[in-house]
Amino acid sequence: MNKILLIIQREYLSRVKKKSFIIMTFLTPLIFAGFYALAIYFSIQGVKGTFNKIAVVNDNKTLTEKLTSKQNYGYTYVNKSLTAMKAELKKTDFDYILYLPEFPLDQPHGIQLLGTKQAGMALNNKVSDEIENLIRTQKLKENGISQQDLDKLISNVDIDTKKINENGQDEDSSAGASTILAFTSGVLMFLFIMMYGIQVMRGVIEEKTNRIIEVMISSVKPFQLMMGKILGIALVGLTQFILWIVLTISISTVVMKVFVDKKDIQQLTASTTVKGGKASVKEGTVQPKMENNAGEAIKADSPLKTIQKSMASLDVTKIITVFIFFFISGYLFYSSLYAAIGSAVDNETETQQFMMPVMLPLFLGYMLSLSVITNDPYGNMAFWLSMIPFTSPIAMMVRLPYGVPNWQLALSMALLVIGFIGTVWVASRIYRVGILMYGKKASFKEMIKWFTYKN
Amino acid sequence: MLSIKHIVKQYAAHRALDDVSLEIEKGKIFGLLGPNGAGKTSLIRIITQITAPDSGEVIFNGQRLNSDHISQIGYLPEERGLYKKMEIGEQVLYLARLKGLSTAEATRRVKYWFEKLEMGSWWNKKVEDLSKGMQQKVQFVATVLHNPELIILDEPFSGFDPVNADIIKNEILELNKQGATFIFSTHRMESVEELCDNIALIHRSKKILDGSVAEIKEQYRNNTYWVEYQGAYNTDLSADLFEVVQREEVKGKTILKVLLKEGRTANQLLAALLPVVAIHRLDEVIPTMNDIFIDQVKQKN
Numbered sequence: 001m002n003k004i005l006l007i008i009q010r011e012y013l014s015r016v017k018k019k020s021f022i023i024m025t026f027l028t029p030l031i032f033a034g035f036y037a038l039a040i041y042f043s044i045q046g047v048k049g050t051f052n053k054i055a056v057v058n059d060n061k062t063l064t065e066k067l068t069s070k071q072n073y074g075y076t077y078v079n080k081s082l083t084a085m086k087a088e089l090k091k092t093d094f095d096y097i098l099y100l101p102e103f104p105l106d107q108p109h110g111i112q113l114l115g116t117k118q119a120g121m122a123l124n125n126k127v128s129d130e131i132e133n134l135i136r137t138q139k140l141k142e143n144g145i146s147q148q149d150l151d152k153l154i155s156n157v158d159i160d161t162k163k164i165n166e167n168g169q170d171e172d173s174s175a176g177a178s179t180i181l182a183f184t185s186g187v188l189m190f191l192f193i194m195m196y197g198i199q200v201m202r203g204v205i206e207e208k209t210n211r212i213i214e215v216m217i218s219s220v221k222p223f224q225l226m227m228g229k230i231l232g233i234a235l236v237g238l239t240q241f242i243l244w245i246v247l248t249i250s251i252s253t254v255v256m257k258v259f260v261d262k263k264d265i266q267q268l269t270a271s272t273t274v275k276g277g278k279a280s281v282k283e284g285t286v287q288p289k290m291e292n293n294a295g296e297a298i299k300a301d302s303p304l305k306t307i308q309k310s311m312a313s314l315d316v317t318k319i320i321t322v323f324i325f326f327f328i329s330g331y332l333f334y335s336s337l338y339a340a341i342g343s344a345v346d347n348e349t350e351t352q353q354f355m356m357p358v359m360l361p362l363f364l365g366y367m368l369s370l371s372v373i374t375n376d377p378y379g380n381m382a383f384w385l386s387m388i389p390f391t392s393p394i395a396m397m398v399r400l401p402y403g404v405p406n407w408q409l410a411l412s413m414a415l416l417v418i419g420f421i422g423t424v425w426v427a428s429r430i431y432r433v434g435i436l437m438y439g440k441k442a443s444f445k446e447m448i449k450w451f452t453y454k455n
Numbered sequence: 456m457l458s459i460k461h462i463v464k465q466y467a468a469h470r471a472l473d474d475v476s477l478e479i480e481k482g483k484i485f486g487l488l489g490p491n492g493a494g495k496t497s498l499i500r501i502i503t504q505i506t507a508p509d510s511g512e513v514i515f516n517g518q519r520l521n522s523d524h525i526s527q528i529g530y531l532p533e534e535r536g537l538y539k540k541m542e543i544g545e546q547v548l549y550l551a552r553l554k555g556l557s558t559a560e561a562t563r564r565v566k567y568w569f570e571k572l573e574m575g576s577w578w579n580k581k582v583e584d585l586s587k588g589m590q591q592k593v594q595f596v597a598t599v600l601h602n603p604e605l606i607i608l609d610e611p612f613s614g615f616d617p618v619n620a621d622i623i624k625n626e627i628l629e630l631n632k633q634g635a636t637f638i639f640s641t642h643r644m645e646s647v648e649e650l651c652d653n654i655a656l657i658h659r660s661k662k663i664l665d666g667s668v669a670e671i672k673e674q675y676r677n678n679t680y681w682v683e684y685q686g687a688y689n690t691d692l693s694a695d696l697f698e699v700v701q702r703e704e705v706k707g708k709t710i711l712k713v714l715l716k717e718g719r720t721a722n723q724l725l726a727a728l729l730p731v732v733a734i735h736r737l738d739e740v741i742p743t744m745n746d747i748f749i750d751q752v753k754q755k756n
Contacts, residue, residue, distance in 0.1 A: 436500075
């Protein structure tokens with residue numbers, strides 16, 4: 001036992017001290033945090049940055065309803081002709097001119113949005129939607145429907161996705177957030193298992209090509225050497241994972257504090273709770289004030305809000321714990337197979353033919369998990385993928401944010417544990433023979449023969 | 456101290472060791488000889504417990520070989536290497552600790568050996584920065600560091616220059632004097648004659664010869680002598696005394712290799728020659744281990 005600890009210690013320290021490990025560990029969270037900060041920066045910019053002032057030149061006598069200003073653009077009705085306005089546009093602080101010519105309500109033609117710069121698709125669509133609304137309102141009014149009745153007609157629909165838990169209480173959940181989280185943990189699991197599994201294989205090949213294996217094997221049992229290596233590298237993976245989480249959180253916090261001031265965040269949070277509605281912005285008002293909207297705040301989905309909401313509604317601690325469990329078990333399951341491959345070959349180029357059968361289920365699990373499960377997290381396919389040890393580490397992580405019954409989670413864990421005990425056993429039998437074989441071109445047939453050797 | 460009893464080891468279709476028995480005495484240097492693929496490495500791997508025999512047993516100091524004995528055996532395999540990226544000092548410490556030494560004890564001994572073999576400045580170097588000979592030295596230290604009772608060296612001198620080979624040879628002799636038993640597997644017969652007390656010759660999975668080097672050589676003496684003289688001697692006159700195996704004339708001297716007839720002695724040879732020629736040299740031809748080795752292997756083929 002003491003010897004396994006020594007081996008674990010060496011395998012761990014020799015990797016953690018490597019420059020590549022240190023760089024990877026510290027750079028990745030910086031990149032994550034960078035993306036996060038960038039995303040926030042841009043959503044703030046999106047809120048406060050682009051306010052368009054639109055001068056409305058109204059030559060229309062039929063359309064008596066007026067356009068109302070919105071979050072990112074304000075309408076100001078001007079008493080000037082289109083030609084005059086066009087000439088003056090550069091001198092005023094208006095960005096666009098909206099020209100409403102005379103038209104019958106049935107045929108609204110000739111409306112123009114002019115500006116020194118071309119109006120974007122989004123603005124164009126919004127303005128045209130609003131004019132359509134305006135025409136509809138006017139038509140309804142002409143048909144004898146009062147403003148009061150019209151107000152009653154307006155209703156905002158926002159679907160709140162909630163999941164009913166086993167106790168019959170509903171929990172907050174968000175389909176979007178679950179998908180993001182499922183995706184992230186699935187990809188991470190796939191990367192971790194593959195990256196560290198291959199490290200195990202490389203380590204075994206290194207010992208073989210360095211010819212230190214026989215020296216080692218005269219001091220320790222092959223099983224001790226194999227498990228020491230596998231466990232040592234598992235600890236490296238865990239260290240990296242935990243450091244990533246800790247660093248990502250702390251760097252993000254620092255970045256948020258330093259680069260994004262509080263007012264912006266409040267504004268952002270507030271703005272995401274506002275959705276159209278009947279903003280009481282008067283004609284001519286340029287900058288809508290937050291207080292005006294606050295009263296009518298309605299929850300809405302924005303990416304940031306979604307993430308924040310998901311963090312609150314999903315049990316992150318549980319997800320991280322389960323992730324660590326499935327990472328260790330899934331890694332043990334696969335890395336022992338990688339160790340067996342490494343023991344059978346003399347150098348890395350020979351690994352190709354053996355890598356395929358090991359990579360395939362992992363890759364399949366990854367592809368199916370991200371496509372099938374995210375679409376139907378409770379279906380049969382999802383269930384089986386998350387039970388079979390070859391695919392369960394990824395599939396279960398993808399299913400988890402959508403909610404998995406505890407018995408399924410327990411069953412999947414138990415099956416995976418049985419699975420990795422099995423692969424470790426098979427691998428150690430191949431390994432003990434393979435590491436001492438040189439120059440023999442290994443094949444599956446050969447490996448089966450090794451497996452059946454008596455000690 | 457080590458008895459190998461009727462060891463059989465079968466690899467699929469190939470029988471690597473076929474009923475091999477050996478006795479290795481304490482404090483002796485034992486040479487394990489044989490051509491490539493004879494089964495030497497298989498036997499060593501059984502002694503070092505890398506593999507187990509199919510039948511037969513190994514007795515180490517009166518006990519059946521078990522994992523407790525690992526720390527009492529030092530093994531330098533023919534295929535040897537070190538972790539390339541690891542620092543030398545750290546690496547030797549690691550190997551010593553795997554043999555059961557405490558960190559403090561291991562450090563003390565590594566320092567002692569590094570000093571002794573003038574490797575003190577290598578501590579923080581990486582293996583990949585050392586020459587092959589230097590790596591071999593490190594490996595030798597790692598093999599003997601835990602003061603094993605039994606030291607198994609497989610081709611220990613390969614990769615050494617003559618100076619370093621000599622240093623290592625002296626270390627082997629010194630350790631031997633302190634009581635360590637050696638098993639020495641090699642093709643280099645001159646080192647066998649220099650170092651080994653006993654040998655065993657393994658050929659095609661079987662032991663075909665064993666015993667002390669002196670005895671074996673004695674067995675292989677066959678009354679052949681080198682005679683060098685000046686003058687003319689008609690060898691036909693003493694056809695009942697000896698038979699000329701080889702004849703050479705160098706700078707007026709005659710060099711003969713003669714095989715004495717059954718029952719004849721070197722004295723009789725001298726008596727026949729003395730009155731006629733001036734004798735410069737008389738040598739008994741003692742077969743080298745190399746000759747015996749080749750002879751034995753050829754015979755069995």
